[in-house]
Amino acid sequence: MDIIDSPPQSSSTFLGKLRAKVVEIAKNVFKMGKEDPRRIVHSFKVGIALTINSLFYYCNSLYDSFETSGIWAVLTVVVVFEFTVGATLSKGLNRGFATLVAAGMGVGAKYLADLCGEKGEPIVLGALVFILAGVLTFARFAPRIKKKYDYGVLIFILTFSMVAVSGYRSEEIIEVARHRFLTVVIAGGTCILISIILCPAWAGQDLQNLIAANIEKLGLSIEVHILGFRKGKEEPPKVTTHLLNTIDPYSIPRLLRNLWQTLHGGK
Numbered sequence: 679m680d681i682i683d684s685p686p687q688s689s690s691t692f693l694g695k696l697r698a699k700v701v702e703i704a705k706n707v708f709k710m711g712k713e714d715p716r717r718i719v720h721s722f723k724v725g726i727a728l729t730i731n732s733l734f735y736y737c738n739s740l741y742d743s744f745e746t747s748g749i750w751a752v753l754t755v756v757v758v759f760e761f762t763v764g765a766t767l768s769k770g771l772n773r774g775f776a777t778l779v780a781a782g783m784g785v786g787a788k789y790l791a792d793l794c795g796e797k798g799e800p801i802v803l804g805a806l807v808f809i810l811a812g813v814l815t816f817a818r819f820a821p822r823i824k825k826k827y828d829y830g831v832l833i834f835i836l837t838f839s840m841v842a843v844s845g846y847r848s849e850e851i852i853e854v855a856r857h858r859f860l861t862v863v864i865a866g867g868t869c870i871l872i873s874i875i876l877c878p879a880w881a882g883q884d885l886q887n888l889i890a891a892n893i894e895k896l897g898l899s900i901e902v903h904i905l906g907f908r909k910g911k912e913e914p915p916k917v918t919t920h921l922l923n924t925i926d927p928y929s930i931p932r933l934l935r936n937l938w939q940t941l942h943g944g945k
Contacts, residue, residue, distance in 0.1 A: 719877045720761050727755045727872050731865050747857035754865035759873065763880055766873040770866035772830030777862045780834040781855035783810075784841025788851050803842050811835050 711718045734740050734748025741748060758773055760766045791802040814831050817823055823831060837858065845851035873879075 716761075716877070716879045720879060723872050723876050724755070724759050726876070727759055727865075727869050728752060730868055731755050734861065744857050744861060747854070747861055750858055751861040751865035754862050755869055758866055759869045761879055763870075763873050763878045766869055768826070769829055770870050772827060773833050774863055774866050776830040776833040777837050777859050780837035781841055781859050784838045784845065785851055785855050787838075787842045788845035791846075800846060803846055807839050807842055810838060 731748075731751040731754075734744055734751050754773065758766060758769045760769060787803060787806045791799040791806075794802050814835050818828055818831050841851060841855050841858070844854060848854060
């Protein structure tokens with residue numbers, strides 16, 4: 679009786695598919711880097727910022743000063759460092775100001791709750807956290823706040839809640855607030871400096887590419903429109919209407935303004 683040994687064939691098929699998948703991923707990665715080399719530079723900049731802020735743990739003197747609060751510096755780099763300078767600046771300043779104000783209010787809430795006695799302290803802290811978190815969460819739906827300050831409001835809620843709640847069990851609440859603010863400022867400043875100094879990526883470059891694409895769409899729509907009139911069509915072709923609808927002259931400047939960057943040659 680003949681026995682067919684199939685496992686080697688299935689194993690070779692699996693290896694072939696795995697090899698093809700690896701090659702496909704490598705091609706996509708190479709294509710992404712070739713389309714915009716700034717992506718590769720940005721990846722290195724994020725790695726540098728993370729390495730620098732990891733010194734809060736690697737350096738004994740820094741760890742003795744900040745202890746486990748140094749992890750906030752690493753987390754700040756991860757969430758603040760964006761592709762463009764304007765976006766990084768916007769997030770960094772939002773996080774810095776929100777942390778400063780929220781930490782101060784958290785300390786104030788702790789001392790206010792202390793005046794209410796041992797039984798009233800958790801009630802006051804819980805009420806303050808509930809009111810502020812609810813009001814600010816609702817405020818995030820406002821269009822103006824949503825565009826520019828949504829991240830700052832989110833960090834305010836996080837910091838205030840953390841300082842106020844942890845202050846109920848810790849007597850060193852001022853140290854907690856101070857360490858959190860200092861680590862955020864140092865990490866945010868590191869991100870902004872690296873983003874500006876090392877091969878800065880300005881959104882204005884993307885603006886030029888978008889304008890060129892819009893001009894190309896406009897030229898194509900005009901060409902199709904003229905061809906339609908030559909053929910005796912009174913109404914513009916659907917493709918022309920679609921191309922014109924994709925061009926919004928106000929969306930790009932509005933986007934750059936939300937990212938804290940100005941237009942090239944404009945005010």
